Amino acid sequence: MRTSGGFWSVLFSFWAALLFCIAYAAVGYFLLSAMYDQRTASSTIQVFxxxxxxxxxxxxxxxxFLMSILVLRTVPELIEQALPDEVSEQADYRFWRDRLLTGRLGLAQFGTYFVGGFGIYSLLEFPGEPIVHLFFAVFTALQYSCGGxxxxxxxxxxxxxxSIExxxxxxxxLDTEAFPRLIYLVNIFTFxxxxxxxxHTYFHAKMDYVLGSEFxxxxxxxxxxxxxxxxxxxVLFNFYPRMVVNRLYLKSIRQRKQWLADKMAESDESEFAKHKHSIDYEKYLTEEFRYRQRVALSELPVALTITVALIVTIARVLAS
Known part of the structure; x- marks a missing residue:
C-alpha cells in the first residue's frame, strides 16, 4: 500500500461521509417541510x-465504512508482498481473502444489520411525528449497518x-516493510x-426515547x-497482528541463522572467525527484531490514553 494512496483514501472517506450526512439532513428537511411545516422541519434538524x-x-x-472498503483491501497485498510463495499454497488464506474482497457477502451483512438496527429503534422510538421517528431510525440503522x-x-x-500464522x-x-505497514494499518483502523x-454510543445514550411498551x-x-x-x-484484535508477525519474524530469524551456519560450515575460516561471524549476525538480527517491536508498539500508549480518557468522560456524563 502506497502511503499517498492510503492518505487520499482516508481523506476521501471523511469528506464523502460528511457530504452524505449533510445531504441526508437536507433531504429530510425538505421532506418534513413538505409533509408538515417549516417549524417542525427546523426543530427536527436542530435535534439531529x-x-x-x-x-x-x-x-x-x-x-x-468507506475506509474499510478502500484501505483494508490492501491487507492481502501486504501479506502477499511479504510471503508471495507461501500464501499461494494456502487454500485457507485464499478462502478468507476472497471473503474479505467480495462485495456480495458484504452487501448481505450490511442489509442484515440494517434490519436489526431498524428493528431495535422501531421499539425505541424517537420523539416526534412518525415521519420524524422514521428519519432518525433509518439513519441509526445505517450506522448499525456500517458497524456490522x-x-x-x-x-x-x-x-x-x-491462516499465515x-x-x-x-x-x-526483516528485509521487507510490508509487515510493519500492516501492523500500523491495523492498529490505526482498530483504534x-x-x-x-x-x-455512536455516547450520543445515542443521551437521546430521550419513547418507550411505548414494557418490551x-x-x-x-x-x-x-x-x-x-x-x-x-x-482491543484484543489490536494485539493479535503483532503476535502473528512476531512469530513469523522469529521463524525467519531462525532460518537466517541456520543459513549462516551452513555457509560457515563450508568456509575455510578458523573456528574463532566463524564463531565471531555467527555472534555478530545473531546480534544484528536480534537488534533489528527489537527495533521492529518498538516501532510497532510506539503508538499504543497514545491510543490507549485517548481511549481511556474518552470512556471515563462518557461514563461520568452518563452517570450524572
Whole structure:
C-alpha cells in the first residue's frame, strides 16, 4: 500500500461521509417541510445536529465504512508482498481473502444489520411525528449497518492473519516493510473503530426515547450494545497482528541463522572467525527484531490514553 494512496483514501472517506450526512439532513428537511411545516422541519434538524449529533456520529460511521472498503483491501497485498510463495499454497488464506474482497457477502451483512438496527429503534422510538421517528431510525440503522460491515471486515482480516500464522517463511522478513505497514494499518483502523463506537454510543445514550411498551423498556440497554461488543474484540484484535508477525519474524530469524551456519560450515575460516561471524549476525538480527517491536508498539500508549480518557468522560456524563 502506497502511503499517498492510503492518505487520499482516508481523506476521501471523511469528506464523502460528511457530504452524505449533510445531504441526508437536507433531504429530510425538505421532506418534513413538505409533509408538515417549516417549524417542525427546523426543530427536527436542530435535534439531529445538536443533540443526536448526526453529523459527528454519522460521519464517523460512514467514513470508517468507506475506509474499510478502500484501505483494508490492501491487507492481502501486504501479506502477499511479504510471503508471495507461501500464501499461494494456502487454500485457507485464499478462502478468507476472497471473503474479505467480495462485495456480495458484504452487501448481505450490511442489509442484515440494517434490519436489526431498524428493528431495535422501531421499539425505541424517537420523539416526534412518525415521519420524524422514521428519519432518525433509518439513519441509526445505517450506522448499525456500517458497524456490522466494519466488524465483518476485521473478522476476515483476523482469519487472514490466522491462516499465515504457521507458515514457514522462505525469505528474510526483516528485509521487507510490508509487515510493519500492516501492523500500523491495523492498529490505526482498530483504534478508529473503537473511537467510532464510543462516539455512536455516547450520543445515542443521551437521546430521550419513547418507550411505548414494557418490551421496549427491556430493550433500552441495547443502546450500549455496540460498545459492549466492540470494546473487548477491538482491543484484543489490536494485539493479535503483532503476535502473528512476531512469530513469523522469529521463524525467519531462525532460518537466517541456520543459513549462516551452513555457509560457515563450508568456509575455510578458523573456528574463532566463524564463531565471531555467527555472534555478530545473531546480534544484528536480534537488534533489528527489537527495533521492529518498538516501532510497532510506539503508538499504543497514545491510543490507549485517548481511549481511556474518552470512556471515563462518557461514563461520568452518563452517570450524572
Amino acid at each position: 445536529v445538536y443533540q443526536y449529533r448526526g453529523l459527528v456520529a454519522g460521519t464517523a460511521c460512514v467514513a470508517l 460491515f466494519i466488524g465483518r471486515k476485521l473478522w476476515c482480516v483476523g482469519h487472514l492473519l490466522r 504457521h507458515v514457514d517463511p522462505k525469505s528474510d522478513l 478508529l473503530t473503537l473511537l467510532m463506537t464510543v462516539i 421496549a423498556v427491556l430493550l433500552a440497554p441495547l443502546v450500549y450494545l455496540p460498545m459492549v461488543l466492540a470494546l473487548p474484540v477491538v
